[in-house]
Amino acid sequence: MKQHSQGLNILDLSYQVDGRKLLDRVNLTVHPGESVAVTGPSGSGKSTLLMCVLGLIKPRSGTVRVNDRDLTSLSGGRLTKARRELLGMVFQFGELLPELTPVENVALPVLLGGGDHEEAYRRAASLLDELGVPAGSTPTGMLSGGERQRAAVARALIARPAVLLADEPTGALDPEAKQDVAHLLFSTARHHNCALLLVTHDESVADQADRRHELRNGVLTEVGVGS
Numbered sequence: 001m002k003q004h005s006q007g008l009n010i011l012d013l014s015y016q017v018d019g020r021k022l023l024d025r026v027n028l029t030v031h032p033g034e035s036v037a038v039t040g041p042s043g044s045g046k047s048t049l050l051m052c053v054l055g056l057i058k059p060r061s062g063t064v065r066v067n068d069r070d071l072t073s074l075s076g077g078r079l080t081k082a083r084r085e086l087l088g089m090v091f092q093f094g095e096l097l098p099e100l101t102p103v104e105n106v107a108l109p110v111l112l113g114g115g116d117h118e119e120a121y122r123r124a125a126s127l128l129d130e131l132g133v134p135a136g137s138t139p140t141g142m143l144s145g146g147e148r149q150r151a152a153v154a155r156a157l158i159a160r161p162a163v164l165l166a167d168e169p170t171g172a173l174d175p176e177a178k179q180d181v182a183h184l185l186f187s188t189a190r191h192h193n194c195a196l197l198l199v200t201h202d203e204s205v206a207d208q209a210d211r212r213h214e215l216r217n218g219v220l221t222e223v224g225v226g227s
């Protein structure tokens with residue numbers, strides 16, 4: 001019988017570089033509204049795991065399914081379209097355009113995808129409001145680091161993704177902004193019913209996730225929260 005599953009479903013994912021197994025039959029399910037943090041030594045393959053989910057790296061074997069769609073079987077324009085519809089990504093340094101206003105930055109993915117301008121700007125303003133970012137005419141480059149990361153979370157959510165991926169989203173922030181952004185990231189993902197998969201070196205951020213996993217020598221192991 002075929003099993004249906006919403007959210008993110010990684011099955012037997014393997015990937016190696018120069019003969020080193022970075023991912024060795026990795027399995028992970030993240031349900032809608034649930035958060036999973038992945039920690040592990042530097043160079044253990046955490047970012048590679050996210051790149052495989054995004055389809056930017058082709059795994060050697062295994063599948064990545066989002067809302068029951070097999071992303072690993074897609075390529076070219078179909079992969080780009082599925083990625084735009086199903087996935088949102090927050091990077092360590094926001095990757096926002098500094099000259100644009102926060103609303104323009106957040107609306108951009110929808111506009112580039114040919115979406116309705118008015119609806120995109122309205123939703124961008126609403127998300128920025130929810131995340132407490134000033135949505136005026138100030139260029140994004142003038143905002144504080146924490147405000148820029150909150151704008152990056154808003155941008156990742158603009159297309160109503162099923163899965164939100166975050167790679168060291170608080171890595172460039174001071175301790176106060178870090179806690180603020182981490183809290184908003186977890187609570188907003190839950191509120192929007194996204195499956196959140198987050199990579200971090202920060203124990204205090206990882207502890208806020210519903211579940212924690214560690215990636216070491218290619219093996220992803222569940223660890224107790226707060227241990």
Ligand SMILES: Nc1ncnc2c1ncn2[C@@H]1O[C@H](COP(=O)(O)OP(=O)(O)OP(=O)(O)O)[C@@H](O)[C@H]1O
Binds near residue numbers: 017041042044046
């Ligand atoms: N295309 C590639 N060619 C060669 N080596 C690569 C390639 N991609 C990744 N690597 C290597 O694979 C390893 C895993 O990299 P990755 O960035 O996924 O680790 P990470 O766990 O996210 O590390 P960090 O915590 O330092 O960010 C590193 O040793 C990296 O140098």
